[in-house]
Amino acid sequence: MKQLLMPFYNSGLKLKYRISYEEQRFFAAFFIRIFTVILCLNNGYLFAQPYTPHNIYDVVLERTYPVLSIRSELNGERVSSDVEVISQAKKFVEYGLEKNDPRYLAYAQGLLAPWWEQKEASLDIMFLRASINQHSHKFDLAIEDLSGILAIQSRDVQALLLRANAYRVTGQLQASLHDCKKLLLLSDPLITFNCIAQVKVLTADPSQTAHQLEQLLSDSVNVPDHLKKEVHTTLAELYQSAEQPIEAEVHYRQALYFQPDSAFLINRYAKLLITEQRWTSVLNLLPLSMNGNSVLIQRTIASKALELPETINLIQTLKASFDLNEQRGDIDISKDLAQFYLNILPDPQKAVQNAYRNWQHQKEISDTQLLISAAQLANNKVVLNEVNAWLMLIGNKSPLLITSTLKVALSS
Amino acid sequence: MKKRLIIAFLVCYGPFALCHQTSDSFLSINKGISQLSDGKWQEEWQGEWRVPLDVLDTLYGNELALDQNSDQKITWGELSLSEALLTNRLLSTLLIRHDGQPCRVKKTDFQLDDLNTGLYLYLPFIIKCQQSGPGITIDYQLFFEQDPLHRGFLKFTDQQTTSSFVFSPDSPSVSLKNHSNSVFAGYFQINSFIQYIREGIWHIWIGLDHILFLLALLIPSVFIFKGGQRQTHERFKPMLKDVLTVVTGFTLAHSITLTLATLKVISLPGVLVETVIAISVALSGLMMFFARFYRYRWQVAGGFGLIHGFGFASVLVDLNLPLASFSTSLFAFNIGVEIGQLAIVSAMLPIMYLMRKNWFYHRVVLPFSACVMVTYGTIWMFERGLNIQLV
Numbered sequence: 001m002k003q004l005l006m007p008f009y010n011s012g013l014k015l016k017y018r019i020s021y022e023e024q025r026f027f028a029a030f031f032i033r034i035f036t037v038i039l040c041l042n043n044g045y046l047f048a049q050p051y052t053p054h055n056i057y058d059v060v061l062e063r064t065y066p067v068l069s070i071r072s073e074l075n076g077e078r079v080s081s082d083v084e085v086i087s088q089a090k091k092f093v094e095y096g097l098e099k100n101d102p103r104y105l106a107y108a109q110g111l112l113a114p115w116w117e118q119k120e121a122s123l124d125i126m127f128l129r130a131s132i133n134q135h136s137h138k139f140d141l142a143i144e145d146l147s148g149i150l151a152i153q154s155r156d157v158q159a160l161l162l163r164a165n166a167y168r169v170t171g172q173l174q175a176s177l178h179d180c181k182k183l184l185l186l187s188d189p190l191i192t193f194n195c196i197a198q199v200k201v202l203t204a205d206p207s208q209t210a211h212q213l214e215q216l217l218s219d220s221v222n223v224p225d226h227l228k229k230e231v232h233t234t235l236a237e238l239y240q241s242a243e244q245p246i247e248a249e250v251h252y253r254q255a256l257y258f259q260p261d262s263a264f265l266i267n268r269y270a271k272l273l274i275t276e277q278r279w280t281s282v283l284n285l286l287p288l289s290m291n292g293n294s295v296l297i298q299r300t301i302a303s304k305a306l307e308l309p310e311t312i313n314l315i316q317t318l319k320a321s322f323d324l325n326e327q328r329g330d331i332d333i334s335k336d337l338a339q340f341y342l343n344i345l346p347d348p349q350k351a352v353q354n355a356y357r358n359w360q361h362q363k364e365i366s367d368t369q370l371l372i373s374a375a376q377l378a379n380n381k382v383v384l385n386e387v388n389a390w391l392m393l394i395g396n397k398s399p400l401l402i403t404s405t406l407k408v409a410l411s412s
Numbered sequence: 413m414k415k416r417l418i419i420a421f422l423v424c425y426g427p428f429a430l431c432h433q434t435s436d437s438f439l440s441i442n443k444g445i446s447q448l449s450d451g452k453w454q455e456e457w458q459g460e461w462r463v464p465l466d467v468l469d470t471l472y473g474n475e476l477a478l479d480q481n482s483d484q485k486i487t488w489g490e491l492s493l494s495e496a497l498l499t500n501r502l503l504s505t506l507l508i509r510h511d512g513q514p515c516r517v518k519k520t521d522f523q524l525d526d527l528n529t530g531l532y533l534y535l536p537f538i539i540k541c542q543q544s545g546p547g548i549t550i551d552y553q554l555f556f557e558q559d560p561l562h563r564g565f566l567k568f569t570d571q572q573t574t575s576s577f578v579f580s581p582d583s584p585s586v587s588l589k590n591h592s593n594s595v596f597a598g599y600f601q602i603n604s605f606i607q608y609i610r611e612g613i614w615h616i617w618i619g620l621d622h623i624l625f626l627l628a629l630l631i632p633s634v635f636i637f638k639g640g641q642r643q644t645h646e647r648f649k650p651m652l653k654d655v656l657t658v659v660t661g662f663t664l665a666h667s668i669t670l671t672l673a674t675l676k677v678i679s680l681p682g683v684l685v686e687t688v689i690a691i692s693v694a695l696s697g698l699m700m701f702f703a704r705f706y707r708y709r710w711q712v713a714g715g716f717g718l719i720h721g722f723g724f725a726s727v728l729v730d731l732n733l734p735l736a737s738f739s740t741s742l743f744a745f746n747i748g749v750e751i752g753q754l755a756i757v758s759a760m761l762p763i764m765y766l767m768r769k770n771w772f773y774h775r776v777v778l779p780f781s782a783c784v785m786v787t788y789g790t791i792w793m794f795e796r797g798l799n800i801q802l803v
Contacts, residue, residue: 049525049681050523050524050525050534050536051523051524051525051526052488052521052523052524053488053524055488056487056488056489056492057487057488057489058487058488059485059486059487060465060486060487060488060491060524060531061465061466061469061485061486061531062484062485062486063469063473063479063484063485063486064484065466065470066470067469067470067471067473067474068470068471068472068473068474068475068558069474102434102561103434103435103467103559103561104470106435106559106560106561106562107470107471107558107559109559109560109561110557110558110559110560111558113557113560313798324434324436324565327563327565327578328434328436328561328563328578328580329578329580
């Protein structure tokens, strides 16, 4: 630093008073540090400007995604056959679900527009429509289409599996179990028991169910990777419900082995780490490239706990994202909002309102636990009573939820 | 059948962690001015459109043959080769009308823009309308056919207001009122001249950063560094000379950049300008602690004054000067800034002169003001540089 500043100190500048080396150093150090901090933290924002790449060979996009290949006339009329259109829609649905990217489901919806409102559509179209609606949390519409398929083909494994899932998520556990049991004679025992085990996360001893599922998995041969991933995910949830976080973590890791970039798995695993207060592990787990609300929420919770300076920036980003979602007006973000007001900017009333709104159509274990925590914070006994009544009705045996409700009972 | 099974599994596990990626585009339309070949100024609407590049490729990539060598990689060269097709395709989905008459959209070279949500194609364009009247209508159809969840976020800025609108398949059109009819009048009135002077005064008075910077340079004016020590001016004249030197340095510097930036000869990113202005406040506050630097205040005023000029210019761009009297308006605004500045100096100078030997000025006013400048400057620096809210 001295060498850097000395030329100026000894320069030919005809200053009447020479600035001492200490003074130069003081000023230089002060501003260099502040500039460095700003440059390191601002993430390019300071100089964010449109630009022209210098080289024509610079790759600006790599096509790792499917592109629309439907041919149209100049007047916009499609010339591709219905079969081609449906096949393209299928590609988009598969890719959108695999990458958890709702845009591709929307593109598929666009392709299926001529049949979107048709009651009497082909089974393929009804199945794609149900998949898209279910992903968009429109469970009633999805169940309607799936029931339509099953009315024609009662032994359709995929439709049964999907409807069982829709029933389970919406809290209709008996109906879900009923569909799972129908799979017994129609598909692989591992698929059937995995379906049943998902319902038993709440309604049976989860630890015992997990042991049975583990046994079945080890006895099965030639299990495809995607099924292994699903089974490990179910096992992780069963162990989490049984309050056995070490085992749950092992299975989340195994599931992630088969799909390392699954936003769903990363989110669930991060939530487990948050309950364990392993903040640094949370930050290490969440890839910086993922910027969905759920991932941002987990990152903000961990940053806040570690009192990192980036927390303020993260909160601003989340608020901006919620504003954008609100302006769009088509995405249900009540679960994200509930978590935000519960853990990040505590506002018990808003947390319970959003958690309750989410619970109206999603009653998985994490949704129920979120509502219990929010209602407890807001001291909302009406909501707590409603949740307790529902848990009694379904015969809840999840130690995780039993502990949560016990904590509430003891605190009141 | 196997594919359907995978879909069923993916739906079961996928939907409950919506990523909220969207295909949204961001359209901004501002009123601006441009110089004609005959030297006259002309009013025009300027547009900026940011469209996510991967969405563009997914939905239009095949149709426009963006990947010309089919290597599944799109280079800047390939994109540039398709520029005409691509911009025509995009602009065909945007219809701008003024009082029912379609406006002509003149495109300029596209670029890329890295936003938090990904890489965007940045398409600047100029809108030329035949009619001059109060209403502008925008019809937006981008991606609606292919993506029912697509939204177009519009920010519309005219002389006095900024409004926003979200285009969706259910509301693909918006009529916006142009609030600046007077701008089309084409002649300059004395009232407008006074109005722009007022705007100039108002801007410096409400611009706390400019005021703090000026005060940080003015407060030490009662002192002189002599014989290695801080001494007080005995007479008013040398103190006035000192103040005038600083103020002139600041005025000359910001007038130059204010004019150049308003004429769009030089353009700097707004965030950079605002951050450096904050730094100038912190640095000038810090300088107040060191009497030996007092003699260099006019250089500091001149140097940072250049950046403050860009700050003033950003306001002027928002004001959208009437084109028929562009130079007169610019002059009026600058006069306003100087009047506002002079008012501050006139109010401060006698107080400073009277208090110059008082211990309170030496021990409280000077260090306390310096602390305020450094604190505010540093906070703004972080807030503006990092786009965060600290206070």
